[in-house]
Amino acid sequence: MPKKQKKIQKNILLTEDVVQKLVDLAAEKNLTFGGVVEYLVVAHEEHRSAENEKLLTTMDAMIKKNLQDLLMDDVKRIRITANVIDRHTQMMLEFWNHYFIMTDAKSLGSTQRYKTPPFEEAEVLVKERVAHNRQKKLDAEVRQKSETYR
Structure with missing residues (x-):
C-alpha cells in the first residue's frame, strides 16, 4: 500500500454483484470498502507493469532471434563467396605460375x-x-x- 495520503470522498454506483465481491474481498483481506478499492487499483497497476515487462522481454527475444537468423544467413553467404573467390584466386596463381615457367619469363x-x-x-x-x-x-x-x- 502507498504512504498515508489525504482521503477524498467519491460516490460511485456499482452493481449488486460487484458490491458483494467487494464486501467479500474486504472481509477476506480485513480491509475497509475504500481499502479494497485501493488494494485493487494497486494490484491492477502491478499486474499491468509485470505484463508490460513480460511483453517487452518476449518482443526483445523475438527481435534478437530474427536479427540473428537474418545476419547468420548473410554471414554464411559472405563466407561461401569468400571461399569461392579464394579458390579461384589460388587457381589463377597456379595457372600464371605454370605459364611463367613454360614461357621462361624473366620479368613481369x-x-x-x-x-x-x-x-x-x-x-x-x-x-x-x-x-x-x-x-x-x-x-x-x-x-x-x-x-x-x-
Whole structure:
C-alpha cells in the first residue's frame, strides 16, 4: 500500500454483484470498502507493469532471434563467396605460375608499366558490369522491402 495520503470522498454506483465481491474481498483481506478499492487499483497497476515487462522481454527475444537468423544467413553467404573467390584466386596463381615457367619469363610486364588497349577495354567492361550488377541488387532489395511493407 502507498504512504498515508489525504482521503477524498467519491460516490460511485456499482452493481449488486460487484458490491458483494467487494464486501467479500474486504472481509477476506480485513480491509475497509475504500481499502479494497485501493488494494485493487494497486494490484491492477502491478499486474499491468509485470505484463508490460513480460511483453517487452518476449518482443526483445523475438527481435534478437530474427536479427540473428537474418545476419547468420548473410554471414554464411559472405563466407561461401569468400571461399569461392579464394579458390579461384589460388587457381589463377597456379595457372600464371605454370605459364611463367613454360614461357621462361624473366620479368613481369605489369600494368603499372604498360596497359594495352584490350586491357584498358577489359577494365572498363568489368567496372561497368560490377556497377550494373550492384544496381540490380540494390533495385531487388528495394523491391523486396516495398513488398514486405505492403
